[in-house]
Each structure stands twice: as C-alpha cells, then as structure tokens.
Amino acid sequence: MSSDDSTSGNKAAHTTPSASHAFSTLIPDVILDAVESTGLWSDSRIYPLNSYENRVYQVGIEDASPLIAKFYRPERWSEAQILEEHATLLQLKAAGVAVVAPMEFDGKSLFRHNDIYFCLSPRLVGQHPEADNLEELYQLGELIGQVHLAMQSTPFIERISVSPLAQMDEAVRQILGSKYLPEKLKPIYKKQVSKLREMSEARIHAYWPTQLRPVHGDSHRSNLMLHEGQFHLLDFDDCQNGVAVQDLWLHLTQTENPRQQLSEIIEGYETYLPFETRELDLIDVFKSVRIICYAAWxxxxWHDPAFVKAFPWFGSEDYWLNHLSELQGCEQEWGNISR
Structure with missing residues (x-):
C-alpha cells in the first residue's frame, strides 16, 4: 500500500505503518529457538498459519509429527489470563471434550522467549463446518453444550466478563476519535451507532442473565474443525465469562429464515444443557457489537504490517460506507430471529 493520504476513491486515508510492531523480532531463527527451548528438536520447517491477532506456525519436529506454535500478541493478555485459558483447555481435555489443549513440558504449558509468550499444541488436520449443513449444526450445538457443561462449575477469575454496551461505547469512541473515519461521515456514523446502542440497551434492560457463564467467546466456523468424524473447538484466546448464545449465534448464516438453523443448534446444545430462550433476544445486540468492534480492531x-497486507481496503471511504451499510442492516433486521 502506498503512503497516499488521499480520501478519494478507494485509497486509504492513512500511511503505511512502520516495520516496528509487536512481532517484528519474530523471525524464523527466533521461532525455532523458542520451540527448541522446550527440549524438542525442530527439522527447521516452518509454515505460517492464518492468524492475525497472534502469530501461529506449523513447525516440523525431528522424527515426530509437526506441532503448532502459537505466539501471543504482547500486552494483550496477562500471564495469569493465558494460564487460565490453558487450565480450562487442559480441564476440558481431561473431561473428554473435543478441544486442542496446549502441550505440557515439565508441568508447564506457557513459555516466554524474547519477551513473547508462546505455547505448543498438537497439529489437527480436518475441515471446517459447512455453512448450511443442518446435521453439522446439530453436532456443533452438541459440542458447545458439552463445553459449557464442563466449564460451568469454574467461572473465570482472570479473564474478562462480557459487557456489550461498554464494549460498543469504547469501540465507537476509538473510531470517532481516529483519523481513519472520514470527517464527513462522522455525523452519520454517530447517529447510526447511537440508534443501535439505544436498541441494544432496551434489549439488555428487558433481559440479561443474573449470572454469566464461562464461554468460548469466538466460536465462528474457522475455530471449529471436523477431525476423524468429530468436531473440535479450537482457539480459546477470547474465552470469557459470558452468555451461552454468544457461542451459538455466529453459526446462523441464513438471514431470511434462521429459525431452522437455530432449532438444530439448540436441539444439539440441549443434549447437555437447557437453553434459556430469552437469550435469543440478545443476538441482535451481539451482532451489532461485533460489527462495530471489528472495525475498531x-x-x-493498523500499526502491524500483517494487517496492511491482509486488509488493504481498510480505511478507504468505500470501507466506511460498507461498514455503515452493515450497521443499517442490523437495524433493519432487528428482531428477525426473536420474532
């Protein structure tokens, strides 16, 4: 991307970030040194996997199957928060739940190299769910129900607790205070998000659970994998105290009639736990928050060059117009699921 500051056409209204960023020191030799610091020997084969918030690599191991090395973005989670994620995964694995837990070496699962936390886990080969496959949706509901059941007795202490209005407010504050959103669109944007906040607040006022539960927090299709006939839930990086429907609604892909999909997911979920149907009214809230927070994310x-390469369209006037259109769509579709 060029450093053109023009806001016309499709050009982004910002400059290319510098090479200095959280993972700038994470070169191949450093990755191999980190892996081998656990006592393993690498065959020097490194393959980067699709991850932007963190850095994830498949690393070859001598005389063994390749492993996955995950390097956590510095200053995002504390050591205690990451260890709580690991403890949850190890607990789920011990309970027979289909997750991928970090590997332990001498009783440790979290390591630090060059001031970056990392962990290793087994490689899982498989396929992501099909978007509209009702049988698979039932199976996903079963898995999420099993996960929630196994986690329900130990609420998170170190991880965050979901707070939709606070998350929305902070994301909007960052967006409106930035140089990326064109000035001429800021009044329109402020009016649109204010409307969605008002609608969200009304929904939350009408119903919010008296007690939050531990949830995955980001269980979209890419974080699920069908391996040897069984779905596995991956990447608990955003695990938190939240609401059950947070882990269900992301699998709804039919905007006109999502009820059939929802029915399959909930039926599978209730194999393990009862589902509070009043939570369905919160889907519109979580959808609005996710769209706004994605733009803020x-x-x-944007200081990370990986984001410039992966999302070159961000910051253009067209991007913000499309973002506004998404938010307007949220308002227009409000209540479709809960009707």
Whole structure:
C-alpha cells in the first residue's frame, strides 16, 4: 500500500505503518529457538498459519509429527489470563471434550522467549463446518453444550466478563476519535451507532442473565474443525465469562429464515444443557457489537504490517460506507430471529 493520504476513491486515508510492531523480532531463527527451548528438536520447517491477532506456525519436529506454535500478541493478555485459558483447555481435555489443549513440558504449558509468550499444541488436520449443513449444526450445538457443561462449575477469575454496551461505547469512541473515519461521515456514523446502542440497551434492560457463564467467546466456523468424524473447538484466546448464545449465534448464516438453523443448534446444545430462550433476544445486540468492534480492531492493529497486507481496503471511504451499510442492516433486521 502506498503512503497516499488521499480520501478519494478507494485509497486509504492513512500511511503505511512502520516495520516496528509487536512481532517484528519474530523471525524464523527466533521461532525455532523458542520451540527448541522446550527440549524438542525442530527439522527447521516452518509454515505460517492464518492468524492475525497472534502469530501461529506449523513447525516440523525431528522424527515426530509437526506441532503448532502459537505466539501471543504482547500486552494483550496477562500471564495469569493465558494460564487460565490453558487450565480450562487442559480441564476440558481431561473431561473428554473435543478441544486442542496446549502441550505440557515439565508441568508447564506457557513459555516466554524474547519477551513473547508462546505455547505448543498438537497439529489437527480436518475441515471446517459447512455453512448450511443442518446435521453439522446439530453436532456443533452438541459440542458447545458439552463445553459449557464442563466449564460451568469454574467461572473465570482472570479473564474478562462480557459487557456489550461498554464494549460498543469504547469501540465507537476509538473510531470517532481516529483519523481513519472520514470527517464527513462522522455525523452519520454517530447517529447510526447511537440508534443501535439505544436498541441494544432496551434489549439488555428487558433481559440479561443474573449470572454469566464461562464461554468460548469466538466460536465462528474457522475455530471449529471436523477431525476423524468429530468436531473440535479450537482457539480459546477470547474465552470469557459470558452468555451461552454468544457461542451459538455466529453459526446462523441464513438471514431470511434462521429459525431452522437455530432449532438444530439448540436441539444439539440441549443434549447437555437447557437453553434459556430469552437469550435469543440478545443476538441482535451481539451482532451489532461485533460489527462495530471489528472495525475498531482493524483500526487498532493498523500499526502491524500483517494487517496492511491482509486488509488493504481498510480505511478507504468505500470501507466506511460498507461498514455503515452493515450497521443499517442490523437495524433493519432487528428482531428477525426473536420474532
């Protein structure tokens, strides 16, 4: 991307970030040194996997199957928060739940190299779920129900607790205070998000659970994998105290009639736990928050060259117009699921 500051056409209204960023020291030799610091020997084969918030690599191991090395973005989670994620995964694995837990070496699962936390886990080969496959949706509901059941007795202490209005407010504050959103669109944007906040607040006021539960927090299709006939839930990086429907609604892909999909997911979920149907009214809230927070996430990570390469369209006037259109769509579709 060029450093053109023009806001016309499709050009982004910002400059290319510098090479200095959280993972600038994470070169191949450093990755191999980190892996081998656990006592393993690498065959020097490294393959980067699709991850932007963190850095994830498949690393070859001598006389063994390749492993996955995950390097956590510095200053995002504390050591205690990451260890709580690991403890949860190890607990789920011990309970027979289909997750991928970090490997332990001398009783440790989290390591630090060059001031970056990392962990290793087994490689899982498989396929992501099909978007509209009702049988698979039932199976996903079963897995999420099993995960929630196994986690329900130990609420998170170190991880965050979901707070939709606070998350929305902070994301909007960052977006409106930035240089990326064109000035001429800021009044329109402010009016649109204010409307969605008002609608979200009304929904939350009508119903919010008296007690939050531990949830995955980001269980979209890419974080699920069908391996040897069984779905596995991956990447608990955003695990938190939240609401059950947070882990279900992301699998709804039919905007006109999502009820059939929802029915399959909930039926599978209730194999393990009862589902509070009043939570369905919160889907519109979580959808609005996710769309707004996604834009803020791109903006906040724009100093990372990986984001410039992966999302070259961010920051253009067209991007913000499409973002506004998504938010308007949320308002227009409000209530479709809960009707």
């Amino acid at each position: 791109l903006q906040n990570r």
